[in-house]
Amino acid sequence: MSYLEHNVKTVPTGLSKLLRLNWALVLLLTAVACFGFLMLYSVAGGSMLPWAEPQMKRFALGMGMMLFIAMVPIWFWRNMAGLAYCASILLLLGVEFFGAVGMGAQRWIDLGFMRLQPSELSKITLVMMLAAYYDWLDIRKTSHPLWVAIPLLLIVLPTALVLTQPDLGTAILLVLGGGAVMFLAGVSWWYFAVVAGAGVGLVWAVLSSRGTDWQLIKDYQFRRIDTFLDPSTDPLGAGYHITQSKIALGSGGWTGRGFMQGTQTRLNFLPEKHTDFIFTTLAEELGFLGAISLLSLYALIILFCLASAISNKDRFGSLMTLGISVTFFLFFAVNMSMVMGLAPVVGVPLPLVSYGGSAMLVLLAAFGLVQSAHVHRPRGR
Amino acid sequence: MKRSPKDTEASVRKITRRSLVLAGAQTAVLAALGLRMRQMQVEQADEFRLLAEENRINMRLIAPARGLIFDRNGAPVAENTQNYRIVIVREDAGDVDEVIARLRQLIIIDPEELERALREMKRRSPFVPITLTDQRSWEDIATVAVNAPALPGITPDVGLTRSYPLAEDFSHIVGYVGPVSDYDLSRIEDNDPLLQIPKFQIGKTGVENKFERDLRGKAGNKRIEVNAAGRVMRELGRDAGTPGANLQLTVDAGLQNFVEARLTLEESAAAVVMDPRNGDLLAVGSAPTFDPNAFVRGISVADYAGLTDNLYRPLANKAVQGAYPPGSTFKMVVAMAALDYGLITPNDTAYCPGFTTLGDRRFHCWKRGGHGYVDLEKSLQQSCDVYYYDLAQKVGVDKIAETARRFGLGERFDIPMSAVTSGTMPDKAWKSERYGTEWLVGDSLNASIGQGFVLASPLQMAVMTARLASGNSIVPRLVKSVDGIEAEIEGATPMGFNENHLRLVRKGMYSVTNTRRGTGFNVRIDDDRMRLAGKSGTSQVRNITAAERARGVTQNADLPWERRDHALFVAYAPYENPTHAAAVVVEHGSAGSSVAGPVARDILLYAMHGKLPPLESYPASQRGKVGQMLNSMNLRQTTGAAARDRA
Structure with missing residues (x-):
């Protein structure tokens, strides 16, 4: 075991593990969640129900779960990675299967107290699986084509299943998150350069095919692209939401209109104001200062993960911490770009702030893994 | 899996290098997000705020027609009649006192009614239309319309109001409607947006009150495009809502x-x-x-006292x-x-x-x-x-x-x-x-x-x-x-x-x-x-x-x-x-x-x-x-x- 090789002596036991927790990270997560509670309270018109109170309960549950996961040694989780990955693939297949067999568009599994979306779970299990894979792989073989093909397959499998749901947002997060772990593990730059080049080429080909005989995508898909580039061309359809979102966000100004004073959200211009578009409410009511504070908190979370990963000699713990932090980064970066009109509208929630049980619990569980890697990291030489 | 210390060193070095590269990319994205926020919320804030005030696409609620009430043979007991009223939007009016003074030279407004409207206006947001006076004649409406240029923010409007053609006969059975009050809002647990419309009529007593939910119907809305001055340019879409259910009583x-x-x-x-x-x-x-x-019209204090002080208790x-x-x-x-x-x-x-x-x-x-x-x-x-x-x-x-x-x-x-x-x-x-x-x-x-x-x-x-x-x-x-x-x-x-x-x-x-x-x-x-x-x-x-x-x-x-x-x-x-x-x-x-x-x-x-x-x-x-x-x-x-x- 690579870990045991390092320092059996430094393995913490019992309560001393609690002291080794990355408490700064715990505080940062709580601070972000508090932003969420405030906004959910405000969006409900100054009421704990229907959103703020259930969200708080789930946060408390998630924090408990995080601490529990953190207390379990990291090597246990590494050994679980394959199992977890297979389980999440089975769950994805399960909802596909049941979704097809007359239960309607069911994308979740009912656990009684909450509904678990396997697609949320798969983001984390994929990262775990890839980290465990590179921990096992001889680092000299990392860029060998055969050993690059295997992780690609591991990424494509859940991505394909999620795409059929269809859930474009999650699919993008899976590809980018998985790619990031491959990059961190040391896969050669050339692979990434080729993929990026191919992507740019494809986009160019598609765009230039418009109106020609060999047009590659349908007209309505082109119109969607137009809408993203200039929302005002479709003020009542897809462009409507993004236009309203930008107006609300922009009208916040430096200090915002004040807590619970947002006119745009109040007047019901905005859709999904408690889930995907909650950042709009926050930016309108708390202004630039509020929005940049939240962004800073997110940046600090990423920074603490980075520091923890770099100081960790364990390859699995280090890669997983970074993979989770990148996934987390992608969550808020995609969501914020979307509501600010920098990216097309795909369904990605604002992590720990948007209302939603699955995403919150899965994220906190993931940070449990990060904590476990931190607590059990081999230190010194 | 055993790994040599040398490999471990190499792994750590590689991860550190690559993670710093990734951190650089993340910093760039964060900076872009932060700059975009600054651009929208600081530099373009005034522009967006203007758009927000005069939201290019506005949503207006359409009050559904309240359900009618008939007797057992189909004779109307409670119906909706057209109500001409005069509405003011504070932020469009500018100098409210001046505009109202001009309006009062054109038509006669009951001082008590006007004072109630002004009090209402203070409590509401500047863009909410407030009814200054209602139950006006067609002549009054025409006078206001003709003088519109001198009366910014004031518009003649027509809405439906409840009327009881059989007047006294059914007052104890059907009851009456009245404008929704703060007391009503605190008492009923209902977040129907209709209740937020100033002077929206809800059932206060009798059948009107007990069957409120059935009679009220569901709000519709229309999306309208407005220009920078707040003038309605065109209607983009409309959902008529659902009118309230009609009731038939057993009473003859x-x-x-x-x-x-x-x-x-x-x-x-x-x-x-x-x-x-x-x-x-x-x-x-x-x-x-x-x-x-x-x-329904709003009873005067003196008339109300006349009813409550009556030895024979007409309200009971x-x-x-x-x-x-x-x-x-x-x-x-x-x-x-x-x-x-x-x-x-x-x-x-x-x-x-x-x-x-x-x-x-x-x-x-x-x-x-x-x-x-x-x-x-x-x-x-x-x-x-x-x-x-x-x-x-x-x-x-x-x-x-x-x-x-x-x-x-x-x-x-x-x-x-x-x-x-x-x-x-x-x-x-x-x-x-x-x-x-x-x-x-x-x-x-x-x-x-x-x-x-x-x-x-x-x-x-x-x-x-x-x-x-x-x-x-x-x-x-x-x-x-x-x-x-x-x-x-x-x-x-x-x-x-x-x-x-x-x-x-x-x-x-x-x-x-x-x-x-x-x-x-x-x-x-x-x-x-x-x-x-x-x-x-x-x-x-x-x-x-x-x-x-x-x-x-x-x-x-x-x-x-x-x-x-x-x-x-x-x-x-x-x-x-x-x-x-x-x-x-x-x-x-x-x-x-x-x-x-x-x-x-x-x-x-x-x-x-x-x-x-x-x-x-x-x-x-x-x-x-x-x-x-x-x-x-x-x-x-x-x-x-x-x-x-x-x-």
Whole structure:
């Protein structure tokens, strides 16, 4: 075991593990969640129900779960990675299967107290699986084509299943998150350069095919692209939401209109104001200062993960911490770009702030893994 | 998996290098996000704020048309009429005082109304349109429209408002609507955005209130495009919403009008007419009454004080809210209890010397000289109190109360009117809980003649009469259908009394009004197809004190109005095949058979004929006086006949 090789002596036991927790990270997560509670309270018109109170309960549950996961040694989780990955693939297949067999568009599994979306779970299990894979792989073989093909397959499998749901947002997060772990593990730059080049080429080909005989995508898909580039061309359809979102966000100004004073959200211009578009409410009511504070908190979370990963000699713990932090980064970066009109509208929630049980619990569980890697990291030489 | 220290070093170095590269990319994205925020929220903030104030695409709520209310024959009872009003938007007006001053040179605005609007305006956001004045004439609207350039922020507008074409007749049943108030908002848990519309009308009392959710409908909305000045450029889309459900009442507008007019001839009275076959309430009258349209328009303080200070309480719906001692009309229930428990036979007699002695107290019969030997039929016919004092001791209050409840006394009927009372049907447990004292035999004696603790509303007395007449446990029904869906008829099943017992009691009621010695012989109907069976009641409001007796006060006429006896009468007709049952209470009317009785007869005759009854239905000796009275009544001419033609 690579870990045991390092320092059996430094393995913490019992309560001393609690002291080794990355408490700064715990505080940062709580601070972000508090932003969420405030906004959910405000969006409900100054009421704990229907959103703020259930969200708080789930946060408390998630924090408990995080601490529990953190207390379990990291090597246990590494050994679980394959199992977890297979389980999440089975769950994805399960909802596909049941979704097809007359239960309607069911994308979740009912656990009684909450509904678990396997697609949320798969983001984390994929990262775990890839980290465990590179921990096992001889680092000299990392860029060998055969050993690059295997992780690609591991990424494509859940991505394909999620795409059929269809859930474009999650699919993008899976590809980018998985790619990031491959990059961190040391896969050669050339692979990434080729993929990026191919992507740019494809986009160019598609765009230039418009109106020609060999047009590659349908007209309505082109119109969607137009809408993203200039929302005002479709003020009542897809462009409507993004236009309203930008107006609300922009009208916040430096200090915002004040807590619970947002006119745009109040007047019901905005859709999904408690889930995907909650950042709009926050930016309108708390202004630039509020929005940049939240962004800073997110940046600090990423920074603490980075520091923890770099100081960790364990390859699995280090890669997983970074993979989770990148996934987390992608969550808020995609969501914020979307509501600010920098990216097309795909369904990605604002992590720990948007209302939603699955995403919150899965994220906190993931940070449990990060904590476990931190607590059990081999230190010194 | 073993790994050499050298490999570990290499791994750590690689991860560190690559993670710093990735961190660099992340920093770039974060910086882009931060800059975008700054650009939108700081540099372009004014631009976006302008867009937000004058949101290019605006959503406006469309209030749905409130559901209409009809009588049983389809005559409109509550409808929506066009209401021209003048609306101001504060932020468009600029100098509000100046604009309003200019407006007041053009049209006359009631200062009180204006002040209310200004207060409203201060509480609302600057972009919310506030109604300055409504119920305007078309001329006023035209004047404002022509002078629009001088009146920024002011627009003439047309909306729907509630109106009650039958005015006073249905005010107690249907109630009225009024602008939603802060008190309403705090009381009802409802986040319907419609309630946020200033002056949105919601049901305040009666059916309008109880069926608020059905009548209100669902809000629609329209998306409109506005320019930078806030002017509507075009409508982009519209969802009309769902209009409220229409209601049909069981009440007959023609009969209701007659009942209200007839009751108005007394000072303060209430009456309920129902169909004993299915429980349909055909008329629910309470006099004096008031004009609900005054409340919709916004009643003035002086007019409102006039209603609340009135000794005869016009705002109260005495038919369902008033609880009165039922007096002798309760005797049928006591007789049914005694028969049902097998404690008497119809031929058993009691001797009435004019009083009963209980301990050292005397309980008097209304007839001081006594009735002599009295059997069941005679006890009802002549309303002998002593016979019932006797029954009370035999049967006991608990069995009487048990039977009374089967007739609906003490029960709060679930009909959509405000403050429906349950009355009081006392028993031993009730008294010990309420007063902490034991039930006395004297209490039973008082209860047996419908005095003491017993209280019932005119509605309950009508139900009691209808159940006696039909033998079925019918339940009163006020709403016939909601949105075309017929409401179900409850309780058209037998109550479970022996039919012979019911027949005996009905025979007693028949004797009251159709035999020369009956207490209600004066209110007989002289038409074999429509014979009336009834029972009078006169209930004491308070005993005449010894001091007053010493002063020589022995008659009601000597007392002030509010201390005179209540006059009651319950009746049904036709005797053989009852189609109508009624209860009438004339507050402080002094005498049941001579005051309340004629009211009940007039109402039942009108109900059976479906129009003003011919004088031939009345006993020959009374026709002159009755004819004069009927002619003097101020009836609404059109409704009944017109509605029937339509149906």
